Amino acid sequence: xxxxxxxxxxxxxxxxxxxxxxxxxxxxxxxxxxxxxxxxxxxxxxxxxxxxxxxxxxxxxxxxxxxxxxxxxxxxxxxxxxxxxxxxxxxxxxxxxxxxxxxxxxxxxxxxxxxxxxxxxxxxxxxxxxxxxxxxxxxxxxxxxxxxxxxxxxxxxxxxxxxxxxxxxxxxxxxxxxxxxxxxxxxxxxxxxxxxxxxxxxxxxxxxxxxxxxxxxxxxxxxxxxxxxxxxxxxxxxxxxxxxxxxxxxxxxxxxxxxxxxxxxxxxxxxxxxxxxxxxxxxxxxxxxxxxxxxxxxxxxxxxxxxxxxxxxxxxxxxxxxxxxxxxxxxxxxxxxxxxxxxxxxxxxxxxxx
Amino acid sequence: xxxxxxxxxxxxxxxxxxxxxxxxxxxxxxxxxxxxxxxxxxxxxxxxxxxxxxxxxxxxxxxxxxxxxxxxxxxxxxxxxxxxxxxxxxxxxxxxxxxxxxxxxxxxxxxxxxxxxxxxxxxxxxxxxxxxxxxxxxxxxxxxxxxxxxxxxxxxxxxxxxxxxxxxxxxxxxxxxxxxxxxxxxxxxxxxxxxxxxxxxxxxxxxxxxxxxxxxxxxxxxxxxxxxxxx
Numbered sequence: 001x002x003x004x005x006x007x008x009x010x011x012x013x014x015x016x017x018x019x020x021x022x023x024x025x026x027x028x029x030x031x032x033x034x035x036x037x038x039x040x041x042x043x044x045x046x047x048x049x050x051x052x053x054x055x056x057x058x059x060x061x062x063x064x065x066x067x068x069x070x071x072x073x074x075x076x077x078x079x080x081x082x083x084x085x086x087x088x089x090x091x092x093x094x095x096x097x098x099x100x101x102x103x104x105x106x107x108x109x110x111x112x113x114x115x116x117x118x119x120x121x122x123x124x125x126x127x128x129x130x131x132x133x134x135x136x137x138x139x140x141x142x143x144x145x146x147x148x149x150x151x152x153x154x155x156x157x158x159x160x161x162x163x164x165x166x167x168x169x170x171x172x173x174x175x176x177x178x179x180x181x182x183x184x185x186x187x188x189x190x191x192x193x194x195x196x197x198x199x200x201x202x203x204x205x206x207x208x209x210x211x212x213x214x215x216x217x218x219x220x221x222x223x224x225x226x227x228x229x230x231x232x233x234x235x236x237x238x239x240x241x242x243x244x245x246x247x248x249x250x251x252x253x254x255x256x257x258x259x260x261x262x263x264x265x266x267x268x269x270x271x272x273x274x275x276x277x278x279x280x281x282x283x284x285x286x287x288x289x290x291x292x293x294x295x296x297x298x299x300x301x302x303x304x305x306x307x308x309x310x311x312x313x314x315x316x317x318x319x320x321x322x323x324x325x326x327x328x329x330x331x332x333x334x335x336x337x338x339x340x341x342x343x344x345x346x347x348x349x350x351x352x353x354x
Numbered sequence: 355x356x357x358x359x360x361x362x363x364x365x366x367x368x369x370x371x372x373x374x375x376x377x378x379x380x381x382x383x384x385x386x387x388x389x390x391x392x393x394x395x396x397x398x399x400x401x402x403x404x405x406x407x408x409x410x411x412x413x414x415x416x417x418x419x420x421x422x423x424x425x426x427x428x429x430x431x432x433x434x435x436x437x438x439x440x441x442x443x444x445x446x447x448x449x450x451x452x453x454x455x456x457x458x459x460x461x462x463x464x465x466x467x468x469x470x471x472x473x474x475x476x477x478x479x480x481x482x483x484x485x486x487x488x489x490x491x492x493x494x495x496x497x498x499x500x501x502x503x504x505x506x507x508x509x510x511x512x513x514x515x516x517x518x519x520x521x522x523x524x525x526x527x528x529x530x531x532x533x534x535x536x537x538x539x540x541x542x543x544x545x546x547x548x549x550x551x552x553x554x555x556x557x558x559x560x561x562x563x564x565x566x567x568x569x570x571x572x573x574x575x576x577x578x579x580x581x582x583x584x585x
Contacts, residue, residue, distance in 0.1 A: 014408075026524060028480045028481045030481075031525050032484040032524075035513045035525065036514055038514075038524050039514030039515070039524065051410065056522060057520070059527065060475075060528055060532060060533075061479060063462060064481070065481035066467075066471040066472060068424045070446040070450065071445065071467045071468045071471045072469070072471075072475075072548065073543060073544045073546075073548060074366065074443075075544060076540060076545040077541070079539045113366050113370065116370060127542050127543060130538075130542065131535060132538070132539070171450065172384075182425075182426065185427050185429055185430045190519070196430075215375055221423065223386065224387070224423070224425075225425065227420070227467055228387075228423045230467060231463045231467070232491070232575050232576055233413060233577055234460075235494065237390050237532060239494075257549060258408055267408055270494050271494065285442060298460065314513070315498065316496035316499075338512050339508070339511050340507070343510070345501065345504075346501065346504045347496075350497055
C-alpha cells in the first residue's frame with residue numbers, strides 16, 4: 001500500500017487522549033520484569049511534563065492473565081475490573097491509564113460487553129457493592145500508557161538529548177515496532193492507528209528520528225499465548241512464534257526493537273538468547289542479538305537518562321550496540337551495581353550471544 | 355437446539371463472537387497456533403455453529419480447544435466479525451464446568467494454571483509475582499534472571515521498585531483488606547468454585563492414573579505428546 005493510503009487509514013483511527021489527570025494502574029508482568037520502565041513512565045509524565053498521574057496502593061491485578069489462561073470466570077475478571085474503576089471514581093478521577101496491554105484489551109472487552117448487555121453490568125455493580133462496598137463507575141477515557149507517551153512524543157522530542165539516529169553515519173536507526181496483540185486486534189478503534197497500521201509506536205519512532213521497519217510478520221504475535229508459556233510442556237509454541245518473527249525481520253537488518261506490551265519485550269529478548277544457545281544463530285551484528293526495548297526505556301534514552309537507571313542491565317540481549325550508535329555515554333563498570341554502588345556480582349555470560 | 359449448544363449460548367463471549375461463519379479459513383491462515391499445532395479454528399467455529407451435540411461434546415473433551423494462545427489475531431481478520439478466540443474461551447469454560455477438561459492432556463494443564471495463577475492473585479494480588487518465578491523452572495529467562503533472582507531486593511531497590519513494600523510502587527505489598535476483597539470476589543463470581551472443580555477432577559484423574567499429586571503435577575507440567583504438532 002502506498003504511504004498516503006496508510007496515512008489515510010491511520011487518520012481514521014485517532015483516539016482521543018486527554019492531556020492530563022489520570023488514575024494509573026500497574027502491570028503484573030511489567031512491574032515484575034521491567035520495574036524501571038514503570039518508574040520511568042511516572043518520572044517522565046509527572047516530573048518532566050508536570051502531569052497528574054495518581055496511583056493508589058489499593059489497586060490490584062486486573063486478573064487478565066488468569067482470565068486468558070481460563071483460570072477465572074469472566075464475571076470474576078469483570079468484578080475485579082469494576083473494583084479498579086470503583087477506586088478510580090472514589091479518588092475523583094475519570095481518565096484511566098494502564099501499564100498492561102492484556103489489561104487494556106480486557107478493559108475494552110469488558111466495557112463493550114457491558115454496553116451490549118446492560119443487565120450484566122447491573123449484576124456486576126451489585127456484586128461489586130456486596131463484596132467491596134464500592135460504587136460502580138466507568139472511566140470517561142481509557143488509554144494505555146503507550147498512548148500517553150505517544151501523545152507527549154513531540155514534547156519529549158523537544159527535550160531530547162539523543163535521537164534515534166546513528167551518530168557515526170547520520171542515518172536514522174532502523175526500528176522494528178511490535179504492538180501487543182490485545183492493544184487493538186480485538187477493538188481496532190480503541191488503538192491509535194487501528195490494528196493493521198497501529199501508529200502508537202511508529203509515531204514515537206518518527207518523532208524521535210528513527211525509521212520504522214516494515215516486514216512481513218510485523219503483526220504476528222510474539223508467542224506469549226498465556227498457557228502456551230506458563231506450562232513448560234507448551235513453551236515450544238512461544239519460542240516458535242518469536243523465531244518466525246525474527247526470521248522475517250532479519251533481512252531488514254533492524255538496529256533495535258521497541259514494544260508496548262509488557263510480555264513481548266521479555267519474550268523477544270529471552271527467546272533470542274535461547275535460539276542462540278540452541279543453534280548458535282544470532283540476529284544482530286557481530287554476534288549480538290537485536291536489542292529489545294520498552295517504549296519507556298526508549299523515551300528515557302531519548303531524554304538522556306542513564307541506561308542503568310532505566311534497567312537496561314536486566315535485558316539478556318545487551319543494549320550497548322544501540323547506545324553506541326546513538327552516542328550515549330555509559331559506564332560499563334556500573335552496569336550491575338546496586339544502590340550506592342553495592343556490589344551485586346554479575347550474571348554469567350551466555351555462551352553464544354552478546 | 356441441544357443441551358451443550360444451549361449452555362454455550364449462555365456465555366456472553368459466544369453471543370458476541372458467533373455470527374454466521376462462511377468457512378473462509380482466514381482465521382486459520384493467520385492463527386499462530388494453527389501453524390504450530392494440529393489446529394484449525396475454522397473447524398471449531400463450524401462445529402459449534404452446526405449445533406451437533408456429539409461433535410461439540412467430542413470437542414469439549416479434546417486437546418483441540420486448548421491449543422489457542424488467545425492472541426485474538428483471528429478477531430481482526432474475520433470478514434463476518436466472528437471471534438473464534440472468544441468462542442474457544444467459551445468452550446474452555448464449559449469444558450471446565452462439566453469436568454470434560456480432564457479427559458485431554460492439554461486440558462489437564464488447567465490444574466497447574468489454576469493453582470499458580472489463582473494462588474498468586476489470592477496471596478499477593480497479582481497474577482505474576484517475581485519471587486515465584488524461578489530460574490530453575492524458567493531457564494529461558496536467561497543468566498541475567500538467574501542473577502536478578504539472587505539479588506531481587508537489591509535489583510528492585512536499584513530500579514525504583516517497591517518489592518513487598520508499603521504504599522504504591524512496583525510489586526508493592528497489597529494491603530490485606532484489598533486481598534480479602536479479591537477473595538470475596540472469587541467467592542461471589544464462581545472463581546473459588548472453579549478452583550475446587552479443577553482440583554477435585556485432577557485428584558480423581560491422578561488416582562485413576564495411579565499417580566501421586568506430585569507425580570501428576572510433574573507429568574502435566576512437563577510432558578507433551580507428539581500427536582499435538584504440525585511437523
